[in-house]
Amino acid sequence: MPAHEKINYVEFPSNDLPATKAFFEAAFGWTFTDYGPEYTAFSDEGLDGGFFKADLCSTTSNGGALIVFFSQRLEETQTKVEAAGGKIIRPIFSFPGGRRFQFTEPSGNEFAVWSDLP
Known part of the structure; x- marks a missing residue:
């Protein structure tokens, strides 16, 4: 049963669901369940969620929340993101507590990956 009054699910726009x-799938090994032609869901990825067909995208510049992944091998994860078609919009940089990079996926949604390892 989901925890009372805790974040349970997240949904993102996508202008190109496939x-x-x-x-x-390529960058992070996710699997999806389609619910019709305009919605697909993922689960067991730290937080369950889905993508819905939309013309917009979620970026920090337009006020969207930044979803941040964790990686034990930051450079390797960045390479996988680039190989899968992600665009690095902020290369690896240091911040108090670790390092991270930010990227957009093919529909333009912005995400980040961080690591506390050097």
């Missing part, structure tokens, strides 16, 4: 799915 490209978004292919990216997350």
Whole structure:
């Protein structure tokens, strides 16, 4: 049973569901369940969620929340993101507590990956 009054699910827009799915499958090994032609869901990825067909995308510049992944091997994860078609919009940089990079997936949604390892 989901925890009372805790974040349970997240949904993102996607202007190209097949490209978004292919990216997350290749970069992070996700699997999806389609619910019709305009919605696909993922689970067991730290937080369950889905992508819905939309013309917009979520970026920090337009006020979107930044979802941040964790990686034990930051450079390797960045390479996988690039190989899967992600665009690095902020290369690896240091911040108090670790390092991270930010990227967009094929539909333009912005994400980050961080590591506390050097």
